[in-house]
Amino acid sequence: MRLEELASKFEKLRIQFSEQSYNQDAGLPYDKDLMKNLATQLTQVSQDFLTNFEKPRNMYLISIAAIAVAEKLETELELHEQRVKKISTDKYEIAGRTVNWGTWRQFNSITDNPTKRKEVFDDFVKKALSIAPLVEKRMSISRDIYSRYSLTPLDSYLELEGLEYNQLHSLLMKLGDGARDAFLAAAEHLVAKVLGKKNFEYYDDFYTWRGRIYRPLGKHFEKIDGLDEVRRFLVTFGFDPSRIKVDAEDREKKSPSAFCFGIQIPNDIRICFRKVSPFTDFGSIFHEFGHAIHGASANPNDSVWKRYVVPMSVAETFSILIESMLDTPLFLKQELGLVDRAVNEIVDRRRFMNLAFLTFYAANSIMKMEFWKKRYSIEDAAKRWQELTKRFFIEVPGDYWLLHHVMPSYDMYSPSYMIASLRVAAVRERLRQDYGEIWWKSKKAGNYIRDLAATRGDFDIKAWNLDAESYLKDVKTLSFL
Ligand SMILES: [Zn+2]
Structure with a gap:
């Protein structure tokens, strides 16, 4: 496949994938299976590129990133769900909702009693360890994918930023x-x-x-x-x-x-x-x-x-x-x-x-x-x-x-x-x-x-x-x- 064809296929898949990620962050219904399917296709296109081309360099780097995104997807989706479930307390409510990872900032901005804020902070920091294995996993997947191309995510970042x-x-x-x-x-x-x-x-x-x-x-x-x-x-x-x-x-x-x-x-x-x-x-x-x-x-x-x-x-x-x-x-x-x-x-x-x-x-x-x-x-x-x-x-x-x-x-x-x-x-x-x-x-x-x-x-x-x-x-x- 020619470079332009591969790139346009990449764009089409990326558009559909972004739409699902957008819905996820916007609190709208999103389709996890569709996301996984699109991610697999993006990996395919990216691998095609990496096998056949070395340039343009930024296309090379984004292809590695796309493969890493696909590999991490399952873990990321789980982290997204687990952190609101696990980082949460029944002790306090905000506008009828439990205080959790998602509503924590609202809670801190309207709670005038510092003792309550401290209590929730200490509690959440303790609970942070419960999501640590998922964070560890997503990081090691990234490390692993980039290492196949003799890079780290940091190398790629610094190269794009033009900094040592x-x-x-x-x-x-x-x-x-x-x-x-x-x-x-x-x-x-x-x-x-x-x-x-x-x-x-x-x-x-x-x-x-x-x-x-x-x-x-x-x-x-x-x-x-x-x-x-x-x-x-x-x-x-x-x-x-x-x-x-x-x-x-x-x-x-x-x-x-x-x-x-x-x-x-x-x-x-x-x-x-x-x-x-x-x-x-x-x-x-x-x-x-x-x-x-x-x-x-x-x-x-x-x-x-x-x-x-x-x-x-x-x-x-x-x-x-x-x-x-x-x-x-x-x-x-x-x-x-x-x-x-x-x-x-x-x-x-x-x-x-x-x-x-x-x-x-x-x-x-x-x-x-x-x-x-x-x-x-x-x-x-x-x-x-x-x-x-x-x-x-x-x-x-x-x-x-x-x-x-x-x-x-x-x-x-x-x-x-x-x-x-x-x-x-x-x-x-x-x-x-x-x-x-x-x-x-x-x-x-x-x-x-x-x-x-x-x-x-x-x-x-x-x-x-x-x-x-x-x-x-x-x-x-x-x-x-
Ligand atoms: Zn910004």
């Missing part, structure tokens, strides 16, 4: 160490106001902070709608968001995190989210629309590998860029009509969460890199993650990493957000220099971003300097520190 191991490892260390003191000082300042307690402790996790810190901002966002605002912004910027489908319905089995799927790129892009609170929803909506315009900007005539094989940090570049509008004082004032006091409060609180993110994701990302490099077991991983949390913020029981929504279910991914955040700072600086302070009103600036988005898998990673120092300096500028 040491380069990324030391960048992440620098960000984690650099954010630490400012984060802890700011946490101490905010802990009473936000968490209603005297000290910041191990069970006050990133998601608890995030679920509560934007509460006082809700009042500014009750009368404006995130979807209307992001669409208006994108139209002014020269994009057409009308083809992007949005599902905002509340369903019991819907994922607690917002997400965007490029089912068929560029023609079928779907955003899905669950309403949490007015300002948090704004953040999620802007972020996911960034992913969506990235997908929708692809050239339909480009090859399958160019459209679909995008380094993960490039995917996050567009989402973080659009989300960063909410860190832009002039945008908040002029476009959302907010007064200075509200703007300052938003910028401060988002910067604080950015510090929290840097410390938490430095631990996540470094552990994940070492996991593959040093062949950690699940216990080693927990031990190392605990050490890293102690280094970057506060010592957290190591098994917590098994309860994260990205860490145990992806081979890699965590560092992508940090790489992308630094790249976005560089992109924004370019926009400001070339199109002025209010670049988001410039169609030319919009065209520039659309052209960047259209490069998809050919995005020029090396063109953007990742400057940790100036990034940290900016994030650490909090009005109360």
Whole structure:
């Protein structure tokens, strides 16, 4: 079979497979047998490619990934079911539902009594061990599949990201160490106001902070709608968001995190989210629309590998860029009509969460890199993650990493957000220099971003300097520190 024929077969199967995965995350009915069948066919096509071709290299890497996905499917489906069953407690309810892995974040954001939050945290961390064998299994399947091609998932990740191991490892260390003191000082300042307690402790996790810190901002966002605002912004910027489908319905089995799927790129892009609170929803909506315009900007005539094989940090570049509008004082004032006091409060609180993110994701990302490099077991991983949390913020029981929504279910991914955040700072600086302070009103600036988005898998990673120092300096500028 010719390369193009194989690739188009790959795309057709991928579309059908993505649709089922989308339904699964959206809490809609999905067909497990169909998924398994499609995964088997994807393995076949991928093996055909790997036997007959060595290039294009990104098609080679995605073919290995596709085989690994198929091999892991059964385990992943089980993990998906088991974690809501096993990570759960009958002791507390939220809106008539048991508190479990899926509703834990909601519970933490509305429960003002810290003792109750601690109790559930300790209980869930203990129960995390019950899903450890499944996590171990999915990781070892990945390791095994990649090793057949003399690679690890980490090798493939670094190659697509255009980074060396040491380069990324030391960048992440620098960000984690650099954010630490400012984060802890700011946490101490905010802990009473936000968490209603005297000290910041191990069970006050990133998601608890995030679920509560934007509460006082809700009042500014009750009368404006995130979807209307992001669409208006994108139209002014020269994009057409009308083809992007949005599902905002509340369903019991819907994922607690917002997400965007490029089912068929560029023609079928779907955003899905669950309403949490007015300002948090704004953040999620802007972020996911960034992913969506990235997908929708692809050239339909480009090859399958160019459209679909995008380094993960490039995917996050567009989402973080659009989300960063909410860190832009002039945008908040002029476009959302907010007064200075509200703007300052938003910028401060988002910067604080950015510090929290840097410390938490430095631990996540470094552990994940070492996991593959040093062949950690699940216990080693927990031990190392605990050490890293102690280094970057506060010592957290190591098994917590098994309860994260990205860490145990992806081979890699965590560092992508940090790489992308630094790249976005560089992109924004370019926009400001070339199109002025209010670049988001410039169609030319919009065209520039659309052209960047259209490069998809050919995005020029090396063109953007990742400057940790100036990034940290900016994030650490909090009005109360
Ligand atoms: Zn994202």
